[in-house]
Amino acid sequence: MPDGEGTEGRSRRGSPRRDASTVRYEHIQTRLQGWGLTVLRVATGIVFLMSGGQKLFGSGLSTVSEDLGELQVPSPLLLATAVTLVEFLGGVALVLGLFTRWVSMPLVAVMVADILFFHPPSGLFVEDTGYEYALLRLSACVTLVLAGPGKAALSGLLDSWVRPSLLRLLRW
Numbered sequence: 001m002p003d004g005e006g007t008e009g010r011s012r013r014g015s016p017r018r019d020a021s022t023v024r025y026e027h028i029q030t031r032l033q034g035w036g037l038t039v040l041r042v043a044t045g046i047v048f049l050m051s052g053g054q055k056l057f058g059s060g061l062s063t064v065s066e067d068l069g070e071l072q073v074p075s076p077l078l079l080a081t082a083v084t085l086v087e088f089l090g091g092v093a094l095v096l097g098l099f100t101r102w103v104s105m106p107l108v109a110v111m112v113a114d115i116l117f118f119h120p121p122s123g124l125f126v127e128d129t130g131y132e133y134a135l136l137r138l139s140a141c142v143t144l145v146l147a148g149p150g151k152a153a154l155s156g157l158l159d160s161w162v163r164p165s166l167l168r169l170l171r172w
Helices: 020-057 060-070 076-096 100-118 132-147 154-171
Strands: none
Touching: 020 060, 020 076, 020 132, 060 076, 076 100, 100 132
């Protein structure tokens, strides 16, 4: 019996043997998943950046404030400004890959509120002022909270620079 194998094509630990092509495929798949998350993060960040920028620098802030006022929300301008800044600054952070999981959490809250307060009782589709677009943005943010930023993120560079620097300072 070859070293590391038990009977019936199983290793000593009981897991099934995998041939080299399966291992290669899983390695490629894992590498590509990181890049897929990067594409999702950057695209989601651009959408939030543009949406928040349109509200911040265009006429969107007053529209959001009026809509919140119709819902009888206290301090609608303050809340509209907060939501706009979350979208704009969150979009910037996502595009750069900074604090992806933490930034995505308030964006999830904004999208849940958007679906619950601005879209009902409309249907799913955008043509009927539905929530399909908000649901897609919500899903992207939940995915980023769970899976992280992907490959090309500044937070990875910061971690590789900050941790060794902090360790050097702590040893000194």
